[in-house]
Amino acid sequence: MSKGLIFITGATGFIGSATAAEALKAGYQLRICLRKPSEHLQSVLSEYKNQIEFVTVPDLTIETAFDDKLNGVDYVLHLASPLTHGTNKETYFIPAVKATTLLLKAAAKVPSIKKVVVTSSIAAFIPMTGIPAGGVIKGKILH
Numbered sequence: 001m002s003k004g005l006i007f008i009t010g011a012t013g014f015i016g017s018a019t020a021a022e023a024l025k026a027g028y029q030l031r032i033c034l035r036k037p038s039e040h041l042q043s044v045l046s047e048y049k050n051q052i053e054f055v056t057v058p059d060l061t062i063e064t065a066f067d068d069k070l071n072g073v074d075y076v077l078h079l080a081s082p083l084t085h086g087t088n089k090e091t092y093f094i095p096a097v098k099a100t101t102l103l104l105k106a107a108a109k110v111p112s113i114k115k116v117v118v119t120s121s122i123a124a125f126i127p128m129t130g131i132p133a134g135g136v137i138k139g140k141i142l143h
Contacts, residue, residue: 002029002051004114007070009033009060009103010079012041015119019077024048031073033057033080060099066106076107076116 006023010016011032020030024045031053032041045052057065060080070076081096100118107113 003027004074005029005031005072006075006077007031007033007073008077008079010077010081010119012038013079013081016077016079017041017044019079020045023077024051028075029053031055031069033060033069035060035080061095061102063102065099066103070106070110070113072112073107073110074112074114076103076113078103078116078118 003026006028008016008020008023008030011020011030012034020032020041021044023030029051030048033055034041035056035058037054037056042049042054055069057069059065078100080099104116104118107116
């Protein structure tokens with residue numbers, strides 16, 4: 001018997017895939033949100049194919065991105081983050097905040113949802129002003 005339905009974003013990433021696997025092992029059903037289909041993820045999680053539903057949301061920053069995707073969900077794990085290059089805060093932080101805000105607004109409309117978990121990314125270590133001229137080594141900012 002299922003322990004509940006989890007909607008998860010970011011399952012193709014390192015932390016997301018490990019989280020998805022552990023949730024499946026624990027007996028949860030997953031509705032995995034992907035930007036594009038992933039044969040690799042389907043293969044990795046194939047042992048649990050009866051517990052998984054995949055939904056494709058190409059752009060998490062579209063106002064209607066999560067419409068009807070959260071119906072019947074018990075828990076939301078938002079582990080996805082924009083896939084940008086560089087440290088330009090307009091191309092990284094703005095889409096991350098928008099996607100998270102849209103998902104939270106959509107989740108607030110679904111009465112079955114008991115908890116929402118939002119994680120951060122390695123970008124949390126980067127100052128809003130960008131990487132310092134001296135660089136960053138082992139979590140320390142070099143001036």
